[in-house]
Amino acid sequence: MSSDSQETETETQTGTESGAGATVELADGVEHQVAMVMDLNKCIGCQTCTVACKTLWTEGGGREYMYWNNVETKPGRGYPRDWEEKGGGFESAEQANQEDVHGEREVGELPSAEDWGRPWEFNHEDVMYDGSDESLRPQGPEPEWGPNWDEDQGAGEFPNSYYFYLPRICNHCTHPSCAEACPRKALYKREEDGIVLVDQERCRGYRYCVEGCPYNKVHFNVLSKKSEKCIFCYPRKEAEGPDDEVRPPACATECPPQLRLVGFLDDEDGPIYKLVEEWEVALRLHPEFHTEPNVYYVPPFAPPQHDDEGETVGVERIPRTYLEELFGEQVHEALDTIERERERVERGGESELMELLTTTDMAEQYRLEAFE
Amino acid sequence: MTDDGPSTRTVLLALAVVTVAAVAPTLVAARPANEIPVEEDPPDAEALAEPAGDAWGRVPAADVALASAESSVPNAEDTSVEAVTVRAAQTDGSLFVRLSWDDATADAFTPGAENRTPDVTTFWDAAAIQLPANTSAHPGIAMGSDRTMVNVWYWSAPNTSQELLAGGPGTTTPVGDPAVQTSASYEDGTWHVVFERTLQVDDAGENRTTIEGERDVDVALAVWNGSNAERSGQKAVSEWQYFPLGPGAEGPPYATILWIVAGLAIAVVIVATVLGVQRT
Numbered sequence: 001m002s003s004d005s006q007e008t009e010t011e012t013q014t015g016t017e018s019g020a021g022a023t024v025e026l027a028d029g030v031e032h033q034v035a036m037v038m039d040l041n042k043c044i045g046c047q048t049c050t051v052a053c054k055t056l057w058t059e060g061g062g063r064e065y066m067y068w069n070n071v072e073t074k075p076g077r078g079y080p081r082d083w084e085e086k087g088g089g090f091e092s093a094e095q096a097n098q099e100d101v102h103g104e105r106e107v108g109e110l111p112s113a114e115d116w117g118r119p120w121e122f123n124h125e126d127v128m129y130d131g132s133d134e135s136l137r138p139q140g141p142e143p144e145w146g147p148n149w150d151e152d153q154g155a156g157e158f159p160n161s162y163y164f165y166l167p168r169i170c171n172h173c174t175h176p177s178c179a180e181a182c183p184r185k186a187l188y189k190r191e192e193d194g195i196v197l198v199d200q201e202r203c204r205g206y207r208y209c210v211e212g213c214p215y216n217k218v219h220f221n222v223l224s225k226k227s228e229k230c231i232f233c234y235p236r237k238e239a240e241g242p243d244d245e246v247r248p249p250a251c252a253t254e255c256p257p258q259l260r261l262v263g264f265l266d267d268e269d270g271p272i273y274k275l276v277e278e279w280e281v282a283l284r285l286h287p288e289f290h291t292e293p294n295v296y297y298v299p300p301f302a303p304p305q306h307d308d309e310g311e312t313v314g315v316e317r318i319p320r321t322y323l324e325e326l327f328g329e330q331v332h333e334a335l336d337t338i339e340r341e342r343e344r345v346e347r348g349g350e351s352e353l354m355e356l357l358t359t360t361d362m363a364e365q366y367r368l369e370a371f372e
Numbered sequence: 373m374t375d376d377g378p379s380t381r382t383v384l385l386a387l388a389v390v391t392v393a394a395v396a397p398t399l400v401a402a403r404p405a406n407e408i409p410v411e412e413d414p415p416d417a418e419a420l421a422e423p424a425g426d427a428w429g430r431v432p433a434a435d436v437a438l439a440s441a442e443s444s445v446p447n448a449e450d451t452s453v454e455a456v457t458v459r460a461a462q463t464d465g466s467l468f469v470r471l472s473w474d475d476a477t478a479d480a481f482t483p484g485a486e487n488r489t490p491d492v493t494t495f496w497d498a499a500a501i502q503l504p505a506n507t508s509a510h511p512g513i514a515m516g517s518d519r520t521m522v523n524v525w526y527w528s529a530p531n532t533s534q535e536l537l538a539g540g541p542g543t544t545t546p547v548g549d550p551a552v553q554t555s556a557s558y559e560d561g562t563w564h565v566v567f568e569r570t571l572q573v574d575d576a577g578e579n580r581t582t583i584e585g586e587r588d589v590d591v592a593l594a595v596w597n598g599s600n601a602e603r604s605g606q607k608a609v610s611e612w613q614y615f616p617l618g619p620g621a622e623g624p625p626y627a628t629i630l631w632i633v634a635g636l637a638i639a640v641v642i643v644a645t646v647l648g649v650q651r652t
Contacts, residue, residue: 065492107446110601113491183445183542183604204544206604208445210492220492225530 024266024277026194027174032371033194033294034232035265035272036252037282038167039357040300042259045151045165047071049251049260053169056233056250062223064119067147068230069251071167075155075322079147079168080111080216088214089177089289102290105180108211116219117146155322159310162317164300166326167259169251170217170230171285171293172196178229181212186227193264194294195232203227214289237368248366258360263367265294270367271356272296279353281334283327298338298357299323299331382646406613408434408591411461420461420468423557423564428470431459436593436610442514443541443605451608453595456499460615462571467583467615469525470566471499471593478558479598480529495598498528499565502592503581505537513592513612515541523547523581525567527554529598533567537579541605547579587618 026033053069070079078084088108096103120138127136154163172189176196179187186202187209189195198209198218205225209218218229233249235241247253252260263270265277275282275296282296302317323331341351359365403409409432414420416427436458440451457472479497503523504511511520518539526534526544533554536544551573556565569583576582583589593610596602 110493112493116492183443184544185542204604206445207492208604222491222494 023268024273025174026266027189029191030189030194031192032267033174033265034172034237034368035263035276035294035296036169036249037261037272037275037296037298039259039298040164040166041298042257043071043165043167044257045071045073046256048254048256049167052250052254053230057231062221063219063228065113065116066219066228068217068219069167069169070147071165072148073151073153073163074166074326075163076150076153079117080115081145082115083111083216084286086111086211086214086216088212088216089291090175092288092290101292102175105177105212108214110207110211111216114145117149118143120146156317159308160305160317162302164302164318166297167251168215168217168285169249169295170196170232171215171291171295172232174292174294175290177289177291178209178213178218181208182206183208193237195234196229197231197234198227198229200224200226214286214291215293246368248368252366258365261365264370267367267370270370271359271364274352275356279337279356280330281337281353283330283334285326287328297327299327299334301335301338382650385646406611407616408436408458408460408613410467410615410617413463414461417461417463420463421553421555421566421568423470423555423566424559428459428564431461434458434613436613438593438595438608438610441594441605441607441609445605447601448606450600451602451606452597452600453608456593456595456610458593458613462617465570467569467571468566469501470564471501471595472562472564473499473595474562475597476561477599478529478563480531480558495596495601495603496529497563497598498526498596499563500527500594501525501567502594504590505579505581507582507587507589510590513609515539515543521579523579525552525554525569527556527565527567529556531556535580551580583617585617589615589617591615
């Protein structure tokens with residue numbers, strides 16, 4: 001991304017900064033926008049979110065390979081493999097010489113079955129029930145790639161290697177390029193909450209959405225021949241369970257370290273609005289794709305680098321340049337803000353930001369009934 | 373050569389030329405451009421549903437050129453099938469249309485035709501026949517419009533067939549209770565796909581094309597090559613053709629008149645030229 005377009009991005013975001021009565025910009029025709037903040041400092045890579053999502057939505061029927069929620073190691077090639085290099089999204093308005101929020105749509109590349117990773121069949125029956133001495137392992141051709149193939153690999157050299165985990169779901173973007181890519185308008189943003197869904201009646205399996213999403217968060221079901229994706233657990237949001245309770249997405253509620261905040265971006269009393277719009281410490285992943293995600297990340301800290309003697313040296317372990325690649329230039333200010341507020345608390349002071357990031361109050365963390 | 377006027381031999385020659393010029397064209401099986409002939413009650417009609425059956429060998433063929441459709445989808449100009457051979461036959465109960473085209477790879481679930489395991493990047497070969505929902509209307513070639521809808525008979529290689537209604541690109545919607553059946557075969561690099569539509573349908577003229585011999589029926593064709601990732605608007609399509617199903621199914625009556633007039637004109641020119649040469 002050029003520094004010019006980054007400046008404009010920053011201006012746009014500061015332009016919506018909270019002031020007296022300032023409001024966030026939502027997609028046309030959307031009343032409220034669901035949003036999620038994930039604090040990457042809390043993620044332990046346990047994949048409980050992944051399994052919660054999988055058991056709810058993608059266990060079978062052509063969905064075996066799908067992880068609507070995945071957790072990948074960064075630096076790493078991700079899921080699907082090398083998704084960050086497959087294109088999609090939009091040019092910047094500057095690139096297209098337009099006075100708009102973004103430029104022309106960029107056509108991406110369709111990931112292969114190998115990029116996603118084939119669902120492995122294991123010899124559970126033999127090992128668990130039939131007394132086989134074989135080890136439990138994937139059957140068929142020797143796998144050469146799969147989700148989390150490069151788990152914990154990271155980058156850097158001992159003693160200063162580094163990695164962190166990046167949980168990913170559909171970003172339910174304000175400008176979803178998946179929806180724009182569909183010639184049948186089978187993908188749409190719900191008016192009431194901005195959740196992006198695939199109309200299974202309209203979908204004819206063309207997969208322009210799959211290659212159009214720069215985050216590769218739309219999947220193709222070979223059996224139904226239709227596209228499918230994260231639905232932000234909307235039936236849980238709509239209290240369709242047996243207890244009639246409104247529940248946040250399963251990936252959020254099942255998370256052991258409770259790293260996710262769920263609510264509406266335009267709920268000005270909620271923590272998401274405060275972290276995104278006021279404190280500006282929750283950032284979009286790859287803002288240069290110009291789809292304006294509504295999943296935000298608190299960037300990760302790591303202990304500083306060590307020298308050969310094991311002594312701490314004043315160099316950050318996760319290079320800022322790498323974090324800037326992921327979260328844009330705003331990451332510097334966000335990390336500085338968090339550091340400043342953390343030191344304030346360490347000195348015995350109070351910090352609203354630290355309160356927001358460390359709350360254990362579920363009612364604060366999950367605010368899906370703010371507008372009811 | 374004398375100045376006595378035309379000799380008897382010359383007159384006879386002129387008469388012969390006039391006769392041949394007037395009659396010969398009507399004896400040739402001339403077919404108007406864009407017509408796809410429809411054979412009525414061919415022998416072995418019960419075997420028409422077999423895509424590679426012998427019954428089709430006795431049905432006249434029309435070769436129709438295809439070109440990339442105009443569309444806003446990516447790579448719309450990248451299509452690979454350049455022509456389709458169309459044969460059509462009508463029985464008491466049904467109209468059969470067989471499309472045949474060359475495709476080196478069968479992208480299909482069809483038993484015996486798989487060339488690879490379908491996965492997330494597999495696109496299937498497909499074909500479609502487009503007709504005006506209302507045969508008196510003239511829809512745009514690109515799926516018609518909301519005022520001039522088209523009825524589409526669609527086949528794709530997982531061996532599915534659909535009857536669709538469309539009113540412009542991106543609007544195809546399945547019609548309930550389809551009146552179209554398909555069967556397909558792939559042999560030696562060639563697809564044969566037979567579409568069978570029952571002549572009598574409940575809602576003809578609204579969502580479904582009327583095929584009852586009242587008028588000619590416009591028709592356009594489309595083919596998708598799955599291994600070239602062709603789908604949606606990335607397809608090879610024809611111009612509008614027509615089935616001569618209206619009165620005078622032998623061809624429009626004016627064709628014979630035009631041939632006679634043209635033949636006579638040619639003959640007159642020849643005779644005048646001969647006479648002129650003799651006089652000089």
